[in-house]
Amino acid sequence: MFLLIKFTLLYAVVLMLVALGGMFSERSGVINIALEGIMAIGGLAGVFVLALGGNLPAAVLVPVSILASAVAGIVYSLLLGFSAITLKADQTIGGTALNMLATAVAIVMVKAFNNASEAGNGAASAKLVYSNEAFIYKIGPFTINIFLIIGIVILIVSYLFLFKTKWGLRLRSCGEHPQAADSVGINVYQWRYIGVMISGALGGIGGFAYIVPSVTTWNFEVGVAGAGFLALAVMIFGQWKPFNIAGAAVFFAVFRSLANIADSTVLSNLGLSKNIYSMMPFIASMIILAFTSKNSRAPKAEGIPYDKGQR
Amino acid sequence: MENEYIIEMLNITKEFPGIRANDNITLQLRKGEIHALLGENGAGKSTLMSILFGLYQPTSGTIKKNGKEVHINTPNDANDLNIGMVHQHFKLVECFSVLDNIILGVEPTKGLFLEKEGARTKVLELSEKYGLKVEPDALISDITVGMQQRTEILKMLYRDNEVLIFDEPTAVLTPQEIEELMKIMKNLAREGKSILFITHKLNEIMEVADRCTILRKGKYIGTVNIAETTKEELSKMMVGRDVSFSVDKKPAEPKETVLKISHMTVPSKAHDNNAVKDVSFNVRAGEIVCIAGIDGNGQTEFVQGLTGLEKISGGTVSFLGQDITKASIREKSKMGMSHIPEDRHKHGLVLDYTLEQNMVLQRYWQPEFQQGGFIRSKAVREYASKLIEQYDVRSGQGTATIVRSMSGGNQQKAIIAREIDKNPELLVAVQPTRGLDVGAIEYIHSQLVAQRDKGKAVLLVSLELDEVMDVSDRILVMYEGEIVAQLNPKEITVEELGLYMAGAKRDKVPEEV
Numbered sequence: 001m002f003l004l005i006k007f008t009l010l011y012a013v014v015l016m017l018v019a020l021g022g023m024f025s026e027r028s029g030v031i032n033i034a035l036e037g038i039m040a041i042g043g044l045a046g047v048f049v050l051a052l053g054g055n056l057p058a059a060v061l062v063p064v065s066i067l068a069s070a071v072a073g074i075v076y077s078l079l080l081g082f083s084a085i086t087l088k089a090d091q092t093i094g095g096t097a098l099n100m101l102a103t104a105v106a107i108v109m110v111k112a113f114n115n116a117s118e119a120g121n122g123a124a125s126a127k128l129v130y131s132n133e134a135f136i137y138k139i140g141p142f143t144i145n146i147f148l149i150i151g152i153v154i155l156i157v158s159y160l161f162l163f164k165t166k167w168g169l170r171l172r173s174c175g176e177h178p179q180a181a182d183s184v185g186i187n188v189y190q191w192r193y194i195g196v197m198i199s200g201a202l203g204g205i206g207g208f209a210y211i212v213p214s215v216t217t218w219n220f221e222v223g224v225a226g227a228g229f230l231a232l233a234v235m236i237f238g239q240w241k242p243f244n245i246a247g248a249a250v251f252f253a254v255f256r257s258l259a260n261i262a263d264s265t266v267l268s269n270l271g272l273s274k275n276i277y278s279m280m281p282f283i284a285s286m287i288i289l290a291f292t293s294k295n296s297r298a299p300k301a302e303g304i305p306y307d308k309g310q311r
Numbered sequence: 312m313e314n315e316y317i318i319e320m321l322n323i324t325k326e327f328p329g330i331r332a333n334d335n336i337t338l339q340l341r342k343g344e345i346h347a348l349l350g351e352n353g354a355g356k357s358t359l360m361s362i363l364f365g366l367y368q369p370t371s372g373t374i375k376k377n378g379k380e381v382h383i384n385t386p387n388d389a390n391d392l393n394i395g396m397v398h399q400h401f402k403l404v405e406c407f408s409v410l411d412n413i414i415l416g417v418e419p420t421k422g423l424f425l426e427k428e429g430a431r432t433k434v435l436e437l438s439e440k441y442g443l444k445v446e447p448d449a450l451i452s453d454i455t456v457g458m459q460q461r462t463e464i465l466k467m468l469y470r471d472n473e474v475l476i477f478d479e480p481t482a483v484l485t486p487q488e489i490e491e492l493m494k495i496m497k498n499l500a501r502e503g504k505s506i507l508f509i510t511h512k513l514n515e516i517m518e519v520a521d522r523c524t525i526l527r528k529g530k531y532i533g534t535v536n537i538a539e540t541t542k543e544e545l546s547k548m549m550v551g552r553d554v555s556f557s558v559d560k561k562p563a564e565p566k567e568t569v570l571k572i573s574h575m576t577v578p579s580k581a582h583d584n585n586a587v588k589d590v591s592f593n594v595r596a597g598e599i600v601c602i603a604g605i606d607g608n609g610q611t612e613f614v615q616g617l618t619g620l621e622k623i624s625g626g627t628v629s630f631l632g633q634d635i636t637k638a639s640i641r642e643k644s645k646m647g648m649s650h651i652p653e654d655r656h657k658h659g660l661v662l663d664y665t666l667e668q669n670m671v672l673q674r675y676w677q678p679e680f681q682q683g684g685f686i687r688s689k690a691v692r693e694y695a696s697k698l699i700e701q702y703d704v705r706s707g708q709g710t711a712t713i714v715r716s717m718s719g720g721n722q723q724k725a726i727i728a729r730e731i732d733k734n735p736e737l738l739v740a741v742q743p744t745r746g747l748d749v750g751a752i753e754y755i756h757s758q759l760v761a762q763r764d765k766g767k768a769v770l771l772v773s774l775e776l777d778e779v780m781d782v783s784d785r786i787l788v789m790y791e792g793e794i795v796a797q798l799n800p801k802e803i804t805v806e807e808l809g810l811y812m813a814g815a816k817r818d819k820v821p822e823e824v
Contacts, residue, residue, distance in 0.1 A: 172407075176407070177403070177405065185387040185390055300406070
């Protein structure tokens with residue numbers, strides 16, 4: 001049971017961070033299907049910092065690596081912004097392309113890095129090894145990682161930003177009725193870029209948070225193993241609202257965690273294959289979305305490139 | 312007085328590729344007046360207002376505010392000059408509250424956060440002062456169109472705008488709401504706001520406007536004082552010729568029954584009750600029967616049941632002696648039923664097809680237009696050209712014009728050409744003049760009468776009282792899905808008709824009407 005809570009929190013924070021990122025993008029009117037790719041790139045940047053700066057003090061290493069993942073996520077998300085906002089391209093296709101590109105970029109970069117450091121025989125793997133001690137705190141019997149705290153802070157800030165500030169009001173208006181926003185002098189393009197960049201930052205941190213706390217070696221050939229898509233489902237299930245997203249993230253995380261604890265707990269007595277537990281979050285998301293997506297209240301103008309000339 | 316005019320648009324010319332939308336137009340708006348801008352569809356009214364609101368830049372000409380030349384490059388510049396606009400299609404975020412929509416873009420804040428209390432007080436004050444009743448916390452999606460429009464007006468007032476542009480504000484309103492809007496506009500003018508009122512409805516101009524500027528085909532025709540003019544004069548200036556408001560027609564000579572509807576019942580999509588309840592009547596050759604009623608009393612569902620767009624749940628329909636209750640739309644069309652639909656964009660045209668493709672939508676499969684499964688494009692083009700000429704459908708690129716780019720009046724003319732050229736035994740015309748200007752309305756009415764005089768049956772469904780009274784030979788009033796009266800337009804007054812339409816009065820309708 002204890003183990004279940006531990007893993008649930010671990011995954012819930014990741015899913016929530018990334019889903020919140022997706023929420024900002026979609027609330028501004030841009031469908032962000034590239035979350036998976038953004039996570040991979042953010043994770044890659046953060047892990048690189050860890051691998052290179054392993055002997056820096058934790059007080060420096062932690063913020064720098066998290067910042068690196070956020071910045072990498074932003075930069076990568078700008079590619080989506082450029083294609084979707086400036087070039088008015090189809091957002092789903094653009095996002096899919098970025099997902100495919102991300103894993104490839106990660107593999108190439110990690111292999112090149114490993115080749116160089118191992119004096120290159122050309123057959124290096126796409127694995128990076130690092131230490132994650134700096135991210136984990138022990139308080140009594142609990143171990144919590146720093147991302148849990150970051151996640152809660154970001155959740156609250158997201159809510160306040162979106163619903164209590166004028167910036168939130170403007171961002172949301174761009175995703176609902178960009179012509180209305182434009183007519184009262186709001187720069188729709190600018191706010192959509194801001195929405196996409198926030199999703200890049202949170203997606204990047206989320207990718208890093210997915211990789212680092214649980215293991216000390218990561219094979220970038222798997223990217224982030226579908227966590228980005230799961231986050232999309234969390235976002236929809238959470239109806240584009242911060243606290244609902246947090247709840248949905250916990251719900252999905254429970255399913256995801258079952259796979260991790262399947263071998264070591266009573267569940268192993270059931271004699272089911274571990275693969276069944278691994279499939280559960282995805283099956284759950286299919287079933288849930290099939291039932292809820294009918295009533296879902298997506299931002300009205302999401303996915304539609306805004307064209308000033310069209311009235 | 313030096314600055315008699317708050318806004319002057321002097322010698323404005325705007326060219327688009329291939330077309331001069333505004334040609335040397337001058338418009339001067341006095342402080343505190345209601346100034347109507349009148350013109351047919353495509354006369355350049357919207358272009359001129361878009362220039363004033365900063366959406367377009369003029370090719371030449373100057374704009375002055377209070378006598379000083381200004382440059383309006385974006386809507387923000389217009390806002391800064393206190394020029395506000397209620398767009399024809401409201402610019403409101405549906406899932407925001409009324410208050411959020413009003414403050415959007417000029418949000419009051421305290422520290423980092425929104426501070427809505429002050430805004431709420433200001434909105435309520437304005438709402439009180441000008442008689443603009445709104446509920447600040449209601450969502451836009453939950454309120455009536457009238458209240459949405461009041462929200463738009465409050466948006467302008469909240470920004471302290473002095474020049475208020477209303478772009479065809481009455482097109483979406485019910486008669487009661489229109490009356491209220493007229494009052495509001497007079498109120499605003501009395502409080503010193505200057506109003507530009509774009510419309511093609513002459514009655515409204517006569518009621519509220521002080522002066523009126525008329526445009527025709529992009530050119531400036533003149534500015535007149537409303538007190539010194541008449542409706543007839545205005546429409547002559549707008550259309551360029553005399554327009555008769557009454558329809559010229561001989562008495563009807565009805566012959567044999569063409570359409571016989573007995574006990575038709577159609578379920579409603581909006582609620583559990585039936586939208587059309589046990590309706591029976593006949594339409595004879597050589598007469599125009601009009602179904603009158605306030606919008607939403609089952610007319611739409613009735614027509615959809617008749618034409619086959621919707622299934623009926625009870626009763627029978629017989630056409631030329633045959634039972635067509637279960638016939639398909641194409642079968643009905645082949646038998647000689649034509650349909651000018653209520654929503655021309657949804658049911659009348661394929662907007663992204665060319666004009667010629669739209670002209671043969673019901674006939675492309677006939678040997679005349681296809682051979683071995685391939686469309687004979689030359690035959691289609693020739694046929695379409697013939698119709699375009701005969702019915703005077705105007706478009707940019709002739710038969711190859713994408714229909715979406717045509718004006719509403721010409722789209723409607725295209726539908727009418729297609730439907731009438733089939734030489735139908737029965738023409739079902741649903742609100743055929745909706746959103747059209749007087750010239751086009753006159754034309755459509757004359758076509759309906761011509762059909763009748765050829766000995767065909769016409770079933771007209773209309774919400775416009777004038778149209779009902781002028782065009783029809785027999786009026787059936789529909790109220791809550793039932794026929795509540797059969798009336799002779801020559802024997803009743805508009806007021807009486809209104810009572811029937813509102814459900815205040817009903818007759819016993821004979822079984823066979």
